[in-house]
Amino acid sequence: MARPDLLDPVLGDLDARIRTALDAAELPAADPDLEKPKQPEHGDWATTAALRLAKPAKRNPREVAQLIVDHLDVPDVVEEVSIAGPGFVNFRFAHRYHEELVHRVIEAGAAYGSSRKPQDEQRRVNVEFVSANPTGPLHVGAGRWAATGDAIAALLEATGDEVVREYYVNDAGEQVRIFGESVVLTAAGEDLSDEHYRGAAIAEVAAELREQHGDELFERQPGDDDLVGDDAAAVVHDGQALRDGDTDVGTAAGDARVHPGIAARVGVLGVEAMRQRIEDVLHELGVDFDVWYSEREGLHASGAVEETVAELRERGVAYETDGALFLQTTEHGDDKDRVLVRSDGRPTYFASDCAYLRDKWSRADQLYYLLGADHHGYVARLKAAAACLGLPPERVEIRIGQLVNLLRDGQPVRMSKRAGETIDLDEVVDEVGVDVVRYHFLRQGLDTAVDFDLAVVARQSMDNPVYYVQYAHARINSLLRMADERGFDHGELGDADLSLLDHPAELELLSAMAQLPVIVAEAAELRATQRLARYAEELAGTFHRFYTECRILAPADATEEERAAAEELGRARYWLAVAAKQVLANALGLLRVGAPERM
RNA sequence: GCCCCCGUAGCUCAGUGGAUAGAGCACCGGCCUCCGGAGCCGGAUGCGUAGGUUCGAUUCCUACCGGGGGUGCCA
Numbered sequence: 001m002a003r004p005d006l007l008d009p010v011l012g013d014l015d016a017r018i019r020t021a022l023d024a025a026e027l028p029a030a031d032p033d034l035e036k037p038k039q040p041e042h043g044d045w046a047t048t049a050a051l052r053l054a055k056p057a058k059r060n061p062r063e064v065a066q067l068i069v070d071h072l073d074v075p076d077v078v079e080e081v082s083i084a085g086p087g088f089v090n091f092r093f094a095h096r097y098h099e100e101l102v103h104r105v106i107e108a109g110a111a112y113g114s115s116r117k118p119q120d121e122q123r124r125v126n127v128e129f130v131s132a133n134p135t136g137p138l139h140v141g142a143g144r145w146a147a148t149g150d151a152i153a154a155l156l157e158a159t160g161d162e163v164v165r166e167y168y169v170n171d172a173g174e175q176v177r178i179f180g181e182s183v184v185l186t187a188a189g190e191d192l193s194d195e196h197y198r199g200a201a202i203a204e205v206a207a208e209l210r211e212q213h214g215d216e217l218f219e220r221q222p223g224d225d226d227l228v229g230d231d232a233a234a235v236v237h238d239g240q241a242l243r244d245g246d247t248d249v250g251t252a253a254g255d256a257r258v259h260p261g262i263a264a265r266v267g268v269l270g271v272e273a274m275r276q277r278i279e280d281v282l283h284e285l286g287v288d289f290d291v292w293y294s295e296r297e298g299l300h301a302s303g304a305v306e307e308t309v310a311e312l313r314e315r316g317v318a319y320e321t322d323g324a325l326f327l328q329t330t331e332h333g334d335d336k337d338r339v340l341v342r343s344d345g346r347p348t349y350f351a352s353d354c355a356y357l358r359d360k361w362s363r364a365d366q367l368y369y370l371l372g373a374d375h376h377g378y379v380a381r382l383k384a385a386a387a388c389l390g391l392p393p394e395r396v397e398i399r400i401g402q403l404v405n406l407l408r409d410g411q412p413v414r415m416s417k418r419a420g421e422t423i424d425l426d427e428v429v430d431e432v433g434v435d436v437v438r439y440h441f442l443r444q445g446l447d448t449a450v451d452f453d454l455a456v457v458a459r460q461s462m463d464n465p466v467y468y469v470q471y472a473h474a475r476i477n478s479l480l481r482m483a484d485e486r487g488f489d490h491g492e493l494g495d496a497d498l499s500l501l502d503h504p505a506e507l508e509l510l511s512a513m514a515q516l517p518v519i520v521a522e523a524a525e526l527r528a529t530q531r532l533a534r535y536a537e538e539l540a541g542t543f544h545r546f547y548t549e550c551r552i553l554a555p556a557d558a559t560e561e562e563r564a565a566a567e568e569l570g571r572a573r574y575w576l577a578v579a580a581k582q583v584l585a586n587a588l589g590l591l592r593v594g595a596p597e598r599m
Numbered sequence: 600g601c602c603c604c605c606g607u608a609g610c611u612c613a614g615u616g617g618a619u620a621g622a623g624c625a626c627c628g629g630c631c632u633c634c635g636g637a638g639c640c641g642g643a644u645g646c647g648u649a650g651g652u653u654c655g656a657u658u659c660c661u662a663c664c665g666g667g668g669g670u671g672c673c674a
Binding site for chain 1: 601602603604605611612613614615616617618619620621622623624630632633634635637638639640653654655667668669670673674
């Protein structure tokens with residue numbers, strides 16, 4: 001567990017005392033690592049320090065545990081310390097701890113669960129995710145990266161880092177020209193060849209551009225023969241081939257029916273239109289990026305690629321062979337050296353990657369990439385590139401997520417390359433809803449391939465645990481509303497006698513609520529959104545049990561005497577419910593999943 | 600060929616070297632005179648195989664078996 005003192009003042013104090021005890025017992029220093037025992041009867045919190053210190057101390061774990069207990073200055077709030085199992089030290093807290101928790105939660109409000117770091121430990125983290133090519137609509141898989149990247153960013157923010165959510169827009173290179181050709185040909189109703197992009201979205205972009213710019217957009221214009229100085233020049237990496245009016249661009253001849261100048265000009269506009277559509281869909285999904293980083297503007301037009309190549313040469317990590325410039329990535333674990341500049345002078349995409357890495361590093365001190373498994377081959381070369389640029393490897397973190405299988409009733413939804421038969425992210429979001437899409441991806445680890453079955457996921461049942469969690473939240477809200485309607489006198493939090501909360505269901509709920517800060521810290525550290533999602537499910541479960549077993553409001557037909565008798569306990573429970581609602585809302589909020597007031 | 604991921608209950612999945620491995624779904628049986636039954640309670644079954652490291656392995660290492668995916672060109 002990271003820094004308990006930042007998460008919970010009581011745990012922080014206990015943590016410090018354990019450290020002192022280790023020192024006094026002349027045991028090696030160690031992180032006390034407080035955790036919640038699996039079995040409630042073992043207490044509220046436990047430490048495994050003795051287990052982990054057994055080896056360095058060369059003693060058996062129970063002996064070490066005894067030493068810790070003997071030297072521990074037990075805080076007042078701990079009622080009972082015991083040694084159990086192989087060497088756990090268990091702590092049972094006084095009821096006062098739980099009572100204070102209710103106050104802490106309600107006072108902290110939306111901030112409960114989040115923590116700050118000391119200034120010097122705060123990092124500027126650049127989180128890049130999705131970054132799908134703007135040559136077509138987002139598919140369902142992109143939804144996974146969107147939801148996960150966004151939630152990881154939120155978790156990092158919740159643990160005190162400063163985060164930038166960034167989308168890298170591949171709007172340079174031959175794919176832009178090809179995209180431009182695709183738009184032009186589609187607009188003209190002509191046949192497309194195998195290399196072209198197709199589909200309903202392309203047609204829509206073509207129509208949109210025609211509307212905005214008129215038919216002349218697709219016709220030859222004066223500048224088309226001389227692209228130098230134009231935005232479009234950066235589309236073709238060096239622009240050289242076009243300066244002489246040559247229609248051959250690099251190695252790809254291009255489509256003879258579309259002048260490369262037109263293709264480049266339309267491509268730039270088309271790619272931007274497609275990017276805008278992507279931005280809109282992501283916004284619908286609740287994901288908003290801070291930075292949309294244009295490869296063309298940021299890396300090519302700015303000269304950053306050239307600068308980076310020059311820097312790599314200066315560093316002596318690049319060499320020329322057969323007219324091409326290679327980067328020595330094998331020095332840092334890559335399979336083979338990678339080409340930066342082709343023999344014809346055009347830089348590779350890899351050169352852009354290097355320039356981008358360099359640019360990001362100037363803006364952040366920790367780089368996080370979330371990539372799909374189809375890009376796992378990039379990891380080694382990207383890390384090597386970072387090393388060649390002199391960046392500390394531990395500050396460049398690349399995570400690979402397994403891909404998504406889109407199904408309907410167990411049958412794969414085939415992605416036909418031929419026109420319009422794919423199901424895109426926007427359609428899925430419309431069909432099943434934002435919260436379902438996001439939660440479905442967030443509750444599973446990145447290493448697991450996700451089956452996204454439209455039929456299963458559309459069901460509003462426990463096939464969809466998001467409803468279970470949201471239902472708990474809505475239920476609490478309903479309860480509080482009902483209390484108001486019936487004129488229940490809940491008083492102020494300070495007036496409630498929380499010591500009355502001693503039912504097992506109440507204690508379990510309190511104990512679950514106390515865990516949120518720890519769960520958030522762990523989930524952030526591991527970049528594991530499923531930790532938080534599973535916790536939310538558990539918390540919802542403890543609330544449902546509490547709700548079933550513990551009445552808050554007297555029955556509608558209760559007599560005055562019954563009502564009065566139940567009032568004080570009801571007040572305590574009312575505030576417990578208020579706090580539980582807050583914790584549920586915070587957990588859902590960090591996942592960016594809605595916490596509805598009613599369903 | 601090379602690389603990555605996975606293998607835990609009938610199914611879908613949690614479980615960052617520690618206590619009796621957990622949820623949901625499905626199946627069976629219970630629970631509302633009462634705050635939302637989208638709920639609660641009870642019930643069976645499991646760490647792919649074989650080694651290794653360790654006081655202790657579902658977790659780490661090796662091999663094998665099975666499943667999924669990626670990649671082979673100076674994109």
